[in-house]
Amino acid sequence: MILAKVIGTVWATRKDERLVGMKLQIVRPVELDYTEKVDFLVAVDSVGAGVGEVVLVCQGSSARQTELTENKAVDATIMAIVDKLDASG
Amino acid sequence: MILAKVIGTVWATRKDERLVGMKLQIVRPVELDYTEKVDFLVAVDSVGAGVGEVVLVCQGSSARQTELTENKAVDATIMAIVDKLDASG
Amino acid sequence: MILAKVIGTVWATRKDERLVGMKLQIVRPVELDYTEKVDFLVAVDSVGAGVGEVVLVCQGSSARQTELTENKAVDATIMAIVDKLDASG
Amino acid sequence: MILAKVIGTVWATRKDERLVGMKLQIVRPVELDYTEKVDFLVAVDSVGAGVGEVVLVCQGSSARQTELTENKAVDATIMAIVDKLDASG
Amino acid sequence: MILAKVIGTVWATRKDERLVGMKLQIVRPVELDYTEKVDFLVAVDSVGAGVGEVVLVCQGSSARQTELTENKAVDATIMAIVDKLDASG
Incomplete structure (x- = not known):
């Protein structure tokens, strides 16, 4: 999955x-610190995510x-809303 | 999905x-402001989209x-015609 | 599909x-004017395409x-031979 | 599969x-010498892998x-923990 | 398929x-002249390929x-060992 x-x-x-x-939500991939990357895609929302989440x-x-x-005919779905990350990389 | x-x-x-x-339609990915990107692919049209849409x-x-x-044997399908976008990114 | x-x-x-x-045919993606790109892949031919087509x-x-x-175990298939393109992009 | x-x-x-x-584990692709690449993805863990493995x-x-x-709705799964590699490339 | x-x-x-x-074999994509590219992936071997093939x-x-x-849970399989290529590109 992508963040x-x-x-x-x-x-x-x-x-x-x-x-x-x-x-149909527009989503932009983000880094681990939630900085937005430059690309975007369109995904169906299955969990009720709002703009900014x-x-x-x-x-x-x-x-x-x-x-x-x-x-x-859906190739991208929002299937979880992130509470927090714990990453050491 | 891609725009x-x-x-x-x-x-x-x-x-x-x-x-x-x-x-078989030729489609070119676009940015959120509909600026065309440089690549293209060929997609089957399931919704009657015309050139320029x-x-x-x-x-x-x-x-x-x-x-x-x-x-x-189809790996790309036009499944919606976009009316408008609302993006804050 | 790719051209x-x-x-x-x-x-x-x-x-x-x-x-x-x-x-098993070697195919190289091309631009809309049929200029060859730099990469290639191997595809099974289901339509009798010859070299140069x-x-x-x-x-x-x-x-x-x-x-x-x-x-x-096939992940790429030639499923059409192109007669012509009509592209305005 | 990716390493x-x-x-x-x-x-x-x-x-x-x-x-x-x-x-849901965050994984970062690595080179053959385990140097981390720059990207990451999120994968479901089916084998009990810990951070650093x-x-x-x-x-x-x-x-x-x-x-x-x-x-x-899972598109990436950790399905093996690597003991060692033997690569001549 | 990739070479x-x-x-x-x-x-x-x-x-x-x-x-x-x-x-589980480590494979590195190659050019048409068998020059190695820079990336690699891990594939299951279904045909008994050896290192260097x-x-x-x-x-x-x-x-x-x-x-x-x-x-x-396998997303890449070696399904043929190449004898030779004939490419004009």
């Missing part, structure tokens, strides 16, 4: 019908392993 | 038979999770 | 038994979604 | 319910091929 | 139980499509 910060939302009314009702994003087929995203 | 802009179309008459009838592209096995692309 | 040019062939007599009879390569689990490659 | 060193732990109380009880991390759908991670 | 050279072996006694008995490595879920690796 990322929620920085916004995407609105899309014309979309694959299985995606109706999903919240640091989250874990799961990608690939594993992004479909939540009740919300099963069998959906 | 991208549709910039063209690929014509291919000789292709795997399961792909007959699919529209900003879309979401789903990759990997999840690209097969639409009615159109199920069980097809 | 690539077939630049050669790999011979391998000792291989996983499910791969016997498959043609521009093709589409499907990667990941989707590379197994052709009759030829089903249930095979 | 990595465990450098810390992520705490996340709000997460997808299937992930409850899993240990050098491990193998399996990614993608294969990360779900352990008893612990089956059908979970 | 790579076997450069060593990983020993790991503590590992996911499904991986017992598998040979040039091989094809299959990644992702397709790495599990051999009799040896089925349902295992």
Whole structure:
């Protein structure tokens, strides 16, 4: 999983019908000290994360392993909100 | 998912038979302000996106999770047309 | 999918038994004007592409979604030969 | 698989319910001489690896091929603790 | 698939139980003239490749499509030993 910060939302009314009702969040990968990196991706939110929160994003087929995203055209899912890190690196 | 802009179309008459009838669009990833990045990929269009539209592209096995692309040799699918973004990053 | 040019062939007599009879082509990603990029990969050919032809390569689990490659240890498949592109980017 | 060193732990109380009880470790890819690279990712630990240990991390759908991670939204799993390497490169 | 050279072996006694008995080889991607690139990965060997041999490595879920690796936490498998290449690029 990657560590990322929620920085916004995407609105899309014309979309694959299985995606109706999903919240599409813009997330930006962050360093261990939560400094934002330069890239971003769009992920479905399965845990109710708000803008500014640091989250874990799961990608690939594993992004479909939540009740919300099963069998959906989703390749990135926010599946945890980070409370804190403890890193010695 | 990645944010991208549709910039063209690929014509291919000789292709795997399961792909007959699919529209193959050329998409270029964009920044949050829709500035085009330098790379591109080819994606199947499942939502009727036209050239110039900003879309979401789903990759990997999840690209097969639409009615159109199920069980097809497709690793990138346009599954939403973006109306607008709201980003604070 | 990525746009690539077939630049050669790999011979391998000792291989996983499910791969016997498959043609392993060397492909090099290209730009929209067919200029070759610097990297390359090896893909199974499901459409009879010859050296010099521009093709589409499907990667990941989707590379197994052709009759030829089903249930095979194959992560890249040539699934279309490109006739032409129309790109405005 | 990639070679990595465990450098810390992520705490996340709000997460997808299937992930409850899993240990989320921060791992940093390393060179063959165990020098740390600059990036990091978060992986579920299926083998009881501690901080400072050098491990193998399996990614993608294969990360779900352990008893612990089956059908979970997990895209990286520590599946082995490295005793030693023998490399001539 | 990627072209790579076997450069060593990983020993790991503590590992996911499904991986017992598998040979974990260190492989380094190579150019078409077999010059070694700078990175490396660890792959399960399904074809009996020795150190110094040039091989094809299959990644992702397709790495599990051999009799040896089925349902295992393996994301890279050596599935062919290269006899020779014929490349015009």
